[in-house]
Amino acid sequence: MAPHPLFPNLEASVLVDNRPVDELYDHEDANLQTKIVYIESxxxxxxxxxxxxxxxxFEHYSIKAIVSIDGVDMRKFIFEKRNYDYYGVSRHIYASSAKAGRNFMGQRFRFASLDTHDExxxxxxxLQEQLAHTGTISIAFHKVTNVRMAAAWKDVPSMYQYDKVPEKALKGxxxxxxxxxxxxxxxxxxxxMEADYVDGEGRPFAVIEFRYRSAAALKSLAILPRSSSPAPVKDVVSEEEVKKIYLKQEEAETRKRNRADDDGDDGDVEMVNKRPAKRRCFPTSNDEVIELD
Structure with a gap:
């Protein structure tokens, strides 16, 4: 789970198939109230x-936790101080909640591709407002007091529905x-339930934010290491070629050793007779000279 840097043991995680996904921490200032974690989706x-x-x-106040996805508040929980000041509290949220007639209804969360068009x-x-928060899952923690039953049911959480967005809307x-x-x-x-905020509605004392991205997007951000390029085909050597290279090296080493042995031989020296060079002969007075036309 992703721990908050300012509050020990205050932590959160995103689960897929009931298992926490790997958390990839960005290099953020540890003193910020918002803890930012990247995850692969x-x-x-x-x-x-x-x-x-x-x-x-919970020593002094009750706490309200708000889970928001893509900028939309999906679940809000109020935990009263007197019930949780000893052991604390844990929650698992997998769907929104609302009341429809006499029934309570929820919609499960699911990742989907964000497709674009160039029109x-x-x-x-x-749409622009929601895109500003798309790709984020946040849990904001507020100090509250005067906890009471809500006077009215809350509205059903709704997200702007779209298939594709203009490419320019995601530029950068x-x-x-x-x-x-x-x-x-x-x-x-x-x-x-409802309650009064101690520090104001928009001022949580801590936030844990997950930014979900594809593997390719995480690599472009240098959060995931880039894949190494495959070796070119011409650089791939077969086992047979390796044997040939090895034998050639062995033969070269053998010839080198043989030459070294010949140069350093201290035994008898055998003289080799050289063929005498031909001498140029000139006519003498006793020779007959014949001129050719």
């Missing part, structure tokens, strides 16, 4: 979020996936 995977709030954080169409403001962004919601299904009954 694959289109089609269902996922959930789990977090743990240690007991010592020069205008970008709707609502590493976002590769988005989150979609599965069809509604019944969930266990939920008690809706």
């Amino acid at each position: 694959e289109a089609g995977e269902q996922f959930g979020v789990r977090y743990y709030i240690p007991g010592y954080l 020069r169409s205008a970008i709707e403001h609502e 962004s590493s976002v590769s996936h988005k989150t979609t919601l599965d069809p509604p299904e019944r969930i266990a009954p939920v008690k809706f």
Whole structure:
């Protein structure tokens, strides 16, 4: 699980198939209130979020935890100080929640590819707002007081639905996936509570944020190591060629040793008769000279 740097044991994780995904830490300032963690995502995977709030954080106040996905608040939990100040509390969230008539309904979370098109169409403001937060899963922790039953049911969480987005809308962004919601299904009954913020609604005391990206996007950010290039075909040597190279090297070494033995021989020296060079002869007075026309 990803621990928060300022609050020991305050931690969270993203789960796929009920197992935490590998967490890839970016080089962020450890003194920031927001802990940022990168994770690898694959289109089609269902996922959930789990977090743990240690007991010592309930010493003075109750705590409200808000799970947001792609900028949309999906689940909000209020934990009263008197119930959790000793052991703390853990929660696993795998779907949104809302009340439809007399039933409680939820929609599971799923990663999906973020496809683009190159048309020069205008970008709707609502889409632009959501794209600014797409690719993030955050858990914000607030100090609250005056916990009470909610006066009204909350609205059903909704996400802007789109198939493709203009390529220019993602210019300079590493976002590769988005989150979609599965069809509604019944969930266990939920008690809706409300409370007053101690430090203000937009001022959590801690945030753990996961940025989910494809493997290719993580490599482009140098968070995952790039794959080494395969060796060119011409550089691949077969076993038979290796044997030939080895034999040639052995023969060369043998010839070198033989030459060294000949040069350093201290035994008898055998003189080799040389063939005398031919001498040029000139006519004498006793020779008959014949001139040819």
